[in-house]
Amino acid sequence: xxxxxxxxxxxxxxxxxxxxxxxxxxxxxxxxxxxxxxxxxxxxxxxxxxxxxxxxxxxxxxxxxxxxxxxxxxxxxxxxxxxxxxxxxxxxxxxxxxxxxxxxxxxxxxxxxxxxxxxxxxxxxxxxxxxxxxxxxxxxxxxxxxxxxxxxxxxxxxxxxxxxxxxxxxxxxxxxxxxxxxxxxxxxxxxxxxxxxxxxxxxxxxxxxxxxxxxxxxxxxxxxxxxxxxxxxxxxxxxxxxxxxxxxxxxxxxxxxxxxxxxxxxxxxxxxxxxxxxxxxxxxxxxxxxxxxxxxxxxxxxxxxxxxxxxxxxxxxxxxxxxxxxxxxxxxxxxxxxxxxxxxxxxx
Amino acid sequence: xxxxxxxxxxxxxxxxxxxxxxxxxxxxxxxxxxxxxxxxxxxxxxxxxxxxxxxxxxxxxxxxxxxxxxxxxxxxxxxxxxxxxxxxxxxxxxxxxxxxxxxxxxxxxxxxxxxxxxxxxxxxxxxxxxxxxxxxxxxxxxxxxxxxxxxxxxxxxxxxxxxxxxxxxxxxxxxxxxxxxxxxxxxxxxxxxxxxxxxxxxxxxxxxxxxxxxxxxxxxxxxxxxxxxxxxxxxxxxxxxxxxxxxxxxxxxxxxxxxxxxxxxxxxxxxxxxxxxxxxxxxxxxxxxxxxxxxxxxxxxxxxxxxxxxxxxxxxxxxxxxxxxxxxxxxxxxxxxxxxxxxxxxxx
Numbered sequence: 001x002x003x004x005x006x007x008x009x010x011x012x013x014x015x016x017x018x019x020x021x022x023x024x025x026x027x028x029x030x031x032x033x034x035x036x037x038x039x040x041x042x043x044x045x046x047x048x049x050x051x052x053x054x055x056x057x058x059x060x061x062x063x064x065x066x067x068x069x070x071x072x073x074x075x076x077x078x079x080x081x082x083x084x085x086x087x088x089x090x091x092x093x094x095x096x097x098x099x100x101x102x103x104x105x106x107x108x109x110x111x112x113x114x115x116x117x118x119x120x121x122x123x124x125x126x127x128x129x130x131x132x133x134x135x136x137x138x139x140x141x142x143x144x145x146x147x148x149x150x151x152x153x154x155x156x157x158x159x160x161x162x163x164x165x166x167x168x169x170x171x172x173x174x175x176x177x178x179x180x181x182x183x184x185x186x187x188x189x190x191x192x193x194x195x196x197x198x199x200x201x202x203x204x205x206x207x208x209x210x211x212x213x214x215x216x217x218x219x220x221x222x223x224x225x226x227x228x229x230x231x232x233x234x235x236x237x238x239x240x241x242x243x244x245x246x247x248x249x250x251x252x253x254x255x256x257x258x259x260x261x262x263x264x265x266x267x268x269x270x271x272x273x274x275x276x277x278x279x280x281x282x283x284x285x286x287x288x289x290x291x292x293x294x295x296x297x298x299x300x301x302x303x304x305x306x307x308x309x310x311x312x313x314x315x316x317x318x319x320x321x322x323x324x325x326x327x328x329x330x331x332x333x334x335x336x337x338x339x340x341x342x343x344x345x346x347x348x
Numbered sequence: 349x350x351x352x353x354x355x356x357x358x359x360x361x362x363x364x365x366x367x368x369x370x371x372x373x374x375x376x377x378x379x380x381x382x383x384x385x386x387x388x389x390x391x392x393x394x395x396x397x398x399x400x401x402x403x404x405x406x407x408x409x410x411x412x413x414x415x416x417x418x419x420x421x422x423x424x425x426x427x428x429x430x431x432x433x434x435x436x437x438x439x440x441x442x443x444x445x446x447x448x449x450x451x452x453x454x455x456x457x458x459x460x461x462x463x464x465x466x467x468x469x470x471x472x473x474x475x476x477x478x479x480x481x482x483x484x485x486x487x488x489x490x491x492x493x494x495x496x497x498x499x500x501x502x503x504x505x506x507x508x509x510x511x512x513x514x515x516x517x518x519x520x521x522x523x524x525x526x527x528x529x530x531x532x533x534x535x536x537x538x539x540x541x542x543x544x545x546x547x548x549x550x551x552x553x554x555x556x557x558x559x560x561x562x563x564x565x566x567x568x569x570x571x572x573x574x575x576x577x578x579x580x581x582x583x584x585x586x587x588x589x590x591x592x593x594x595x596x597x598x599x600x601x602x603x604x605x606x607x608x609x610x611x612x613x614x615x616x617x618x619x620x621x622x623x624x625x626x627x628x629x630x631x632x633x634x635x636x637x638x639x640x641x642x643x644x645x646x647x648x649x650x651x652x653x654x655x656x657x658x659x660x661x662x663x664x665x666x667x668x669x670x671x672x673x674x675x676x677x678x679x680x681x682x683x684x685x686x687x688x689x690x691x692x693x694x695x696x
Contacts, residue, residue, distance in 0.1 A: 256625045256626055267620060268620045269618065274589070274607070278604055278605070279634070280420075281636060281639065285631045286629055288627060
């Protein structure tokens, strides 16, 4: 079945039904089974036929499931498998860079086997001394996102006060660890006691709090940052951003990575305290990881030794099987995941 | 009376009554007459006794009339004269840098004569070939605000698309002219037909519109910027900012100078479209002119020749007499002023 001899096999898939303006539900996707020939068609130059091992659940995927005006990324096709990043094994290839048996990561489909034609998104996996799933986490886009968003956008300095929302997530847990390694004071917010424990005990944050237990986020931030916040790594938006704006220090920086609390709302919440930007000379900057691919080698050189030395850890939340993929994706917006949400389709 | 011989004279004053949370009204100030001895008291080392000529009405002054949490500038003292920038003539001085007959600009009181003890805010006026009132406008803080906010915060390039709100105001009219001199495409918004005419015909903006006549600001901006906005010079906040966020181009910059539409509101309006910062990689940065005083000489070297050659013009709206000062200040928030709002206390 993995021989790439052209055998036709059944292919379980997660299909995206149609665009959803408000709250995304599991029923907006469904499981089906089709068939696939495990061979790249002859007319498909550069195509790669892969067996998917691990799939990534990321908040940005929500925005491909609505009709967004002028989005940076194309919406998904209703009726087709969900598309996202994954780790896969090459079964057959007409691409000169990839051969049978290689492991790759990049854009693939939510299905057992995928014929990938947009091969420009693929990376070959060279270092297999780490869990393969890391290539959709710490060694993939979430990792580079944390690195670029923290070092490039925030211009952090030792001793600064750093606050991270959604801090136990795929990106946040890394930003916090990078900031600690640099010598910053780091506090994170998350949505459960377990996550708060993880932040304090596993990732080494100086402190952490459960935002759901705080009636007054402004007061909570004043408690954790009596002298204010130099750097805010923004993952959630809405009320949290409003409270942070009241607690920033002079010349603070806000790196806007995402606003996950807003993605299931038809109309985003209003942010009222932007006038704080003026007297405090705050810089607030949005970024996309795509602009920082040139930093990937530098990032891997930094992070791989840290992983191997145990100086940086990475927590994943793994859903087993494609059947559980829709619930895993939905769970991101309810904060159900603890750590990076991964779907294990097959363990090889 | 201007001899500084210690004569005691009557001194008309505009007194600030008390902090106002919502809409500022004329009745929150009142006119009174006290007396003043036209001599710096002996125990007042470094004091300067001045006759006030021109007083500046600026939006930031509104925020000194409320109890703001941790503001960058101290609130006014209820029962004391309104404090603000002005141009004045020195009648008596114990300060080594200023002597009788000098003209100065800086922080003074809303009254005929002031004893200035916080002399670190004062600048001596050297070039008197221009209207003296310019030193609270194009040659003072509004001028440097426009210069720093445009050149330092926006990093403008020739050919870029520049949008300015409150564009006929003290700062906006200059930003637009600087942008035109650099070779940008410049559109401004203002609140009346007269102001729009001024923008197009006097200041040389490429286009301008009356925001009060636009039911849909997003649609208006799409009409004037079909290819989007590279640089937004933010003076107003609220709905306009929300519409601008939908129309920014990739890697756009928003220089946040102020949000005058919000200053009379007890609770600022919500801004809903901040998520646009992410896919468009927008940088939004607040600034205060105080950080750019070191650029003043460079700015004056640039702007004085432009003024004398007629390449930059400056429009002032002058209220005559202290009696009209409260209405002039209130008028800023209703858009009554056309150009920089000045109060002429005396013409020497």
